[in-house]
Amino acid sequence: MSMSARDKFGLALIAVALIALPFVLASAGTAWVRITNFAVLFVLLSLGLNIVVGFAGLLDLGYVAFFAVGAYVYALLASPHFGLHLPFWVILPIGATVACVAGVILGAPTLRLRGDYLAIVTLGFGEIVRIFMNNLSSPVNLTNGPKGINRIDPFQIGPLNFSASDTIGTLVFSGPIKYYYFLLLVLLAVIVINRRLQDSRIGRAWVAIREDEIAARASGINTRNIKLLAFAMGASFGGIAGGMFAAIQGFVSPESFVLNESIMVLAMVVLGGMGNIWGVIAGAMLLSFVPELLRYTVEPVQRALFGKLLVDPEVLRMLVFGAALVLTMRFRPAGLWPETRHRREMSENRA
Amino acid sequence: MDILLQQIINGLTTGSVYAVVALGYTMVYGVIQLINFAHGEVVMIGAMVAFSIITSLAGSGLPPLVIVLAGVLAAIPACMTMGYLLERVAYRPLRHAPRLAPLITAIGMSIVLQHLALLAWGRNPLAFPQIIDNRVFGIGGAAISSVQIAIILLSLTMMAGLSWFVYRTRFGIAIRATAENVHVAGLMGVNADRVIAVTFIIGAGLGAVAGVMYGSYYGIAHYTMGFSLGLKAFSAAVLGGIGNIAGAMVGGILLGLVEALGTGYVGEFTDLCHWPIAHGWLSAQCADGGNFVLFGSNYQDVFAFLMLILVLVFRPSGLLGERVSERA
Numbered sequence: 001m002s003m004s005a006r007d008k009f010g011l012a013l014i015a016v017a018l019i020a021l022p023f024v025l026a027s028a029g030t031a032w033v034r035i036t037n038f039a040v041l042f043v044l045l046s047l048g049l050n051i052v053v054g055f056a057g058l059l060d061l062g063y064v065a066f067f068a069v070g071a072y073v074y075a076l077l078a079s080p081h082f083g084l085h086l087p088f089w090v091i092l093p094i095g096a097t098v099a100c101v102a103g104v105i106l107g108a109p110t111l112r113l114r115g116d117y118l119a120i121v122t123l124g125f126g127e128i129v130r131i132f133m134n135n136l137s138s139p140v141n142l143t144n145g146p147k148g149i150n151r152i153d154p155f156q157i158g159p160l161n162f163s164a165s166d167t168i169g170t171l172v173f174s175g176p177i178k179y180y181y182f183l184l185l186v187l188l189a190v191i192v193i194n195r196r197l198q199d200s201r202i203g204r205a206w207v208a209i210r211e212d213e214i215a216a217r218a219s220g221i222n223t224r225n226i227k228l229l230a231f232a233m234g235a236s237f238g239g240i241a242g243g244m245f246a247a248i249q250g251f252v253s254p255e256s257f258v259l260n261e262s263i264m265v266l267a268m269v270v271l272g273g274m275g276n277i278w279g280v281i282a283g284a285m286l287l288s289f290v291p292e293l294l295r296y297t298v299e300p301v302q303r304a305l306f307g308k309l310l311v312d313p314e315v316l317r318m319l320v321f322g323a324a325l326v327l328t329m330r331f332r333p334a335g336l337w338p339e340t341r342h343r344r345e346m347s348e349n350r351a
Numbered sequence: 352m353d354i355l356l357q358q359i360i361n362g363l364t365t366g367s368v369y370a371v372v373a374l375g376y377t378m379v380y381g382v383i384q385l386i387n388f389a390h391g392e393v394v395m396i397g398a399m400v401a402f403s404i405i406t407s408l409a410g411s412g413l414p415p416l417v418i419v420l421a422g423v424l425a426a427i428p429a430c431m432t433m434g435y436l437l438e439r440v441a442y443r444p445l446r447h448a449p450r451l452a453p454l455i456t457a458i459g460m461s462i463v464l465q466h467l468a469l470l471a472w473g474r475n476p477l478a479f480p481q482i483i484d485n486r487v488f489g490i491g492g493a494a495i496s497s498v499q500i501a502i503i504l505l506s507l508t509m510m511a512g513l514s515w516f517v518y519r520t521r522f523g524i525a526i527r528a529t530a531e532n533v534h535v536a537g538l539m540g541v542n543a544d545r546v547i548a549v550t551f552i553i554g555a556g557l558g559a560v561a562g563v564m565y566g567s568y569y570g571i572a573h574y575t576m577g578f579s580l581g582l583k584a585f586s587a588a589v590l591g592g593i594g595n596i597a598g599a600m601v602g603g604i605l606l607g608l609v610e611a612l613g614t615g616y617v618g619e620f621t622d623l624c625h626w627p628i629a630h631g632w633l634s635a636q637c638a639d640g641g642n643f644v645l646f647g648s649n650y651q652d653v654f655a656f657l658m659l660i661l662v663l664v665f666r667p668s669g670l671l672g673e674r675v676s677e678r679a
């Protein structure tokens with residue numbers, strides 16, 4: 001991969017912009033840095049789901065369950081709930097592993113069946129995980145039930161505490177800004193991993209399965225194991241994102257892991273373009289800012305027109321996500337920014 | 352004994368509702384091999400429409416049976432229209448697209464419908480007005496209410512009617528032919544598009560009645576009720592063998608029974624104080640009739656799902672179904 005001078009210059013420009021971004025945002029208010037952090041978190045989730053849905057073509061409707069597992073693992077191991085305070089670099093791999101195991105347990109019985117079953121089973125699984133989180137407060141208080149777990153430890157690297165502000169020269173590094181840089185690093189790593197995966201033997205096997213499972217099996221691919229691998233990898237990415245979510249938020253409760261969240265991540269992947277990393281990132285960014293956009297436009301407009309809030313922005317948000325899924329599939333099935341191969345496939349198969 | 356009988360009666364009631372909803376899933380699946388995720392929402396909208404009509408007529412002085420009938424008769428065409436529109440707008444254009452596409456639209460439609468219902472009826476559940484004199488009869492130490500009797504009888508009637516339609520009429524033959532092989536059925540002069548549309552409409556009509564029954568049994572209708580009801584009914588359809596009409600009926604009733612008995616007894620079974628091995632280290636909790644319940648009745652919604660997983664692991668074709676594993 002040789003780069004032209006122009007490419008290098010463009011890349012450097014993007015890097016500088018990304019590094020400067022939080023300070024620009026912070027001047028408009030720290031809230032914007034937080035919003036951006038959550039957007040990056042959702043980009044991570046979308047990239048994880050993209051492995052399952054985009055690369056391997058398996059519809060997972062309960063992806064938020066793995067996010068939840070990661071978040072609860074972090075919350076239980078780094079909060080006063082059990083009095084455990086492990087460092088984050090120990091917990092994040094544990095969370096990823098637990099989520100991965102959950103993915104394998106769920107995937108093993110269902111992945112040998114048609115994709116439809118996987119969709120419905122994952123849908124149910126997402127719900128079950130939430131029911132368990134809600135109810136595992138008795139007889140032993142494991143999850144603290146609907147009240148959730150409070151006062152979760154922030155990240156800490158040596159003396160660097162991610163919940164406090166540090167000042168270097170005239171620059172103020174607030175907590176959210178530190179998380180932003182951390183998330184950016186993780187995002188970079190995830191993108192590199194995804195790119196490598198896509199071009200690897202495994203990535204090609206996933207695409208082969210997505211396009212024609214029987215032909216893939218005939219070519220000597222162990223389809224069940226390869227599908228299981230996609231599922232497990234997607235799950236572990238979800239677990240890592242969940243751990244970071246718990247730390248950034250400082251609080252987790254079953255409320256955060258409802259079906260609507262799974263739908264939101266799915267809409268990001270589908271809208272952006274299943275299988276195309278850059279498309280998925282763009283889709284996730286776009287849809288992450290939809291709720292904010294609605295909050296700042298729909299609410300004031302309604303109040304000005306009717307004097308009260310008629311349509312909750314939250315409801316509109318879900319309508320947008322639902323419509324995005326339907327309309328994308330109907331008019332642009334390969335997404336707004338399709339992967340070349342996928343585009344070909346999605347148009348060829350139309351009889 | 353009476354508790355067992357009571358749970359069986361309750362299970363039969365919810366089970367027959369599951370069966371009627373499951374028919375909607377299984378018929379659509381039978382003809383186009385698509386899980387109509389939005390079916391649960393159609394059922395929910397049936398309940399909401401009927402409840403709105405019933406509430407607005409509650410003070411009119413009409414006989415209660417007429418009011419309920421008016422509600423049901425309004426819900427059925429509303430749901431049928433919705434079923435038809437769903438098929439036309441969301442599924443028909445994608446019939447030849449890759450499998451993933453209609454699945455994604457289906458889930459998208461389900462979210463859209465759910466939130467449109469939220470806009471139309473609000474966040475609070477609608478309550479069933481107290482117009483029916485719900486008499487309770489005792490049998491063998493258990494109780495059965497007139498609503499329960501009505502639900503069970505109505506469901507059985509609808510299932511019988513559907514069976515007659517599918518197995519004894521010309522159009523039923525067309526449906527079964529389409530389910531067998533769309534292309535060959537087309538060559539034999541069956542209008543596949545019409546068959547598929549009618550399947551959606553029948554499923555939605557049955558769903559409307561099921562929604563009203565479910566809502567009146569629990570006394571409330573809520574914009575989220577379609578989700579878990581749909582999931583359970585789908586599990587029932589898989590349990591019976593998806594695509595198989597008799598299977599959906601058996602699966603629904605069986606699932607209702609499993610759920611009722613499971614919910615009734617899981618607390619007792621998982622109370623570690625009843626288990627001799629646990630006595631040593633739980634003696635403090637178990638003293639003075641205390642208990643140590645691992646899973647209580649709050650896990651009710653888990654049973655359907657566990658059943659689904661178990662069926663998929665051990666008998667993916669369902670109790671009465673044909674082979675359904677991956678086919679090209």
